[in-house]
Amino acid sequence: MAGLIVQEWIEESGGAEQVLEAMRVAFPEARVACLWNDDPGRFAPDAVDESWLARTPLRGRKALALPLMSGTWRRGWGSAQAPDWVLASSYVFAHHAGFGTRAGVPKFSYVHTPARYLWEPGLDGRTALPLMGPPRAWLRGVDRRAAPHSGSLAANSAFVRDRIRRAWDRDARVIHPPVDAAAIAAVGAWAERTTSAEQAVLADLPDHGFLLAASRLVPYKRHAAVLDLGERLGLPVVIAGAGPERERLAALAADASVPVHVLGRVSDELMRALFQRALALVFPPVEDFGIIPVEAMAAGCPVIVNRVGGAAESVVDGLSGVHYDPDDPAGFRAAVDAASGIDPDAARRRALEFDTARFLDELRDWVLGGDDQAVAGTRPNSVASAAG
Secondary structure, eight states, X not given: OOOEEXXXXXXXXXXXXXXXXXXXXXXXXXXXXXXXXXXXXXXXXXXXXXOGGGXXXXXXXXXXXXXXXXHHHHHOOSOSSXXXXXXXXXXXXXXXXXXXXXXXXXXXXXXXXXXXXXXXXXXXXXGOSGGGHHHHHHHHHHHHXXXXXXOEEEESSHHHHHHHHHHHSBOOEEOOOOBOHHHHHTOSOGGGGSOHHHHHHHHTSOSSOOEEEESOOOGGGOHHHHHHHHHHHTOOEEEEOOSTTHHHHHHHHHHOSSOEEXXXXXXXXXXXXXXXXXXXXXXXXXXSSOHHHHHHHHTTOOEEEESSSTHHHHSOBTTTEEEEOTTOGGGHHHHHHHHHTOOHHXXXXXXXXXXXXXXXXXXXXXXXXXXXXXXXXXXXXXXXXXXO
């Protein structure tokens, strides 16, 4: 049997899904296991195995299913034959996956982050309520006890590596996520690749003087902070993305003192055309890594990112973009002025350092190169023991 790639769940869009697709490019014979698959057209139907949760009313109900996820991963499902290796793409409990690893099958956990709603509730409001305290403490214990059995670890940024050290007392190598930087940078005018309907959307937008916010519309992405920045500076704002915050953002846009366009989900071609039209992409969340800012740089778009978080690793302050404090309005004008002076070619060159080809090479070297930490039962190096 070939290897097995596991991921929490599969959605229609998202950074984790981009990583999963690249993992399948690196290992095309590997099967995929997930709790549920909400994008069945992404892979061949016989290549993906869903868990028992997919056949229950808990499918897609992440908060309610959370207490059952760890046990489900540990037991595994699907083929009775153990895979040659297990590669987990984890941001909740996928790194707990069993699937034969107790029998000596090498295991590699690519960690997007230790679950934010357990370890960083201030960044993710889904379990920040006082009533969520006791279950969060219990689930933290479950997660910490599983950490020594998660095999060899790779973090998607140095920022997440530090979070892994704090949460699990384990170290990790850093493998930044894949970005189609070369393909994006190769096209000088993405607007010419859009449909006639998308060109009509572009025609309704300001030519080049708008601030762009682009990512899933959820509270921690802080799109409203971009709207506030636009109002303070008198600049139009364009928001691209889908998610539960869309109605709230549309209501804020209707009352804004500057033009605000909430576009919803857009195609890759239209997104890249927006990058090339924007004054700057503004990215205020404390992000684990942040693929969108790298994509924007590849298109030659200046980016303004939170100085805290993984996005500050890819964006070189003053060279390919600007670091700023989203909670310091006094610095907004300086950040936008600095972004307007960024050399688009410098931004593209920086983005190319994160191209998918680099990710594929590093991933294959990690999984196929041999790592004692990958074998279940091997005592992993803790941060404390490494320091000693």
